[in-house]
Ligand SMILES: NC(=O)C1=CN([C@@H]2O[C@H](COP(=O)(O)OP(=O)(O)OC[C@H]3O[C@@H](n4cnc5c(N)ncnc54)[C@H](OP(=O)(O)O)[C@@H]3O)[C@@H](O)[C@H]2O)C=CC1
Ligand SMILES: O=C(O)CCC(=O)C(=O)O
């Protein structure tokens with residue numbers, strides 16, 4: 001039997017010994033990947049008595065790739081992930097202000113992994129800066145291929161910047177750039193198709209997991225045709241494709257305008273009683289306040305690339321920090337997915353065997369769930385809960401806990417394996 005994961009009629013077919021490519025990552029990548037992969041292997045072995053086993057296939061990207069091949073993201077890496085469908089990666093460095101563009105973004109764009117899925121929930125015993133971290137239970141659907149984040153920008157003074165500036169000024173009559181000659185210029189594409197496929201995935205997730213609401217987060221009051229477009233296209237999609245399963249604040253506003261507020265409230269209450277998902281929206285600045293002040297009001301969050309980047313780190317802090325925040329980049333149509341930690345390469349801790357491997361490990365749990373290997377996923381989750389409750393933790397949690405035993409990254413993995 002082939003050891004390739006394939007997608008057939010939209011359903012993943014996973015053999016017992018699937019080949020799964022991995023990218024170790026830069027900085028802390030080697031430490032966290034060594035720890036996490038040992039725990040994943042042990043959980044799979046235990047859950048299936050050796051009947052199932054992942055065949056890891058290393059593929060290169062980042063500094064390791066550059067040192068070995070002279071390329072930051074070799075074509076072979078993309079080809080292998082394309083071929084084997086599902087992969088997992090550690091973080092990759094992106095220099096600031098110049099140098100190569102993000103390899104993380106490039107992987108998402110090259111494989112058209114249009115959803116960045118980042119579930120955020122609290123694990124018992126994890127120290128948090130907020131009073132009720134258990135109130136945070138949100139799943140972020142971040143658009144992953146467009147927006148200002150896609151990296152279409154031109155350096156101040158470059159020929160391209162001058163051409164674009166000239167076009168803006170002479171063809172479009174733009175006269176609001178305060179210091180035109182010395183401005184770097186960026187382009188923010190946000191499309192109807194890109195919005196629709198992201199919001200569709202978010203609503204389908206909410207339906208499948210019985211989540212009561214989907215919130216579209218945007219700054220559409222200021223960026224009317226990009227972020228405002230996202231909001232409108234999102235509402236339109238909900239009404240067009242999920243009319244029987246959703247009630248939108250767009251519909252609420254229409255009823256209110258025609259029949260008054262009481263009728264709109266009644267319609268919304270009826271929709272909730274019928275188990276419909278409320279599709280609402282929130283402007284990004286107040287959203288960042290409300291996830292702190294009233295987190296129980298948010299369940300599934302659909303947003304654009306840059307907002308999603310900020311929101312994921314902010315929400316991660318509320319449940320104990322970036323060391324425990326998992327993620328996945330997914331194309332629900334082709335079946336391609338790369339699971340990855342939310343955090344970066346934390347260069348000051350590189351090679352110290354110190355940091356928390358939970359972010360990439362829990363990304364591995366998302367991967368096991370995606371493969372349908374729920375038993376192995378549950379073993380890892382239970383072990384993380386048990387280990388943290390026993391206060392055996394890495395430095396990031398130890399510094400916020402009373403009476404904790406601080407262990408190294410690899411020792412934390414040993415403890416997790418013991419507690420499987
Ligand atoms: N998807 C990816 O591959 C990503 C890559 N990056 C890249 O990573 C590089 C470094 O980015 P930077 O902004 O410093 O952000 P990082 O996420 O790498 O690190 C910031 C801080 O977060 C904490 N942290 C990160 N990972 C862990 C962990 N596993 N366990 C415990 N604490 C952790 C540390 O906090 P403390 O100092 O308090 O101990 C660390 O100093 C950049 O090149 C950036 O572009 C960034 C994000 C995602
Ligand atoms: O690509 C990078 O270096 C940063 C990416 C990032 O912060 C993210 O995707 O959350």
Ligand SMILES: [Mg+2]
Nearest residue numbers: 309310313342
């Ligand atoms: Mg980020």
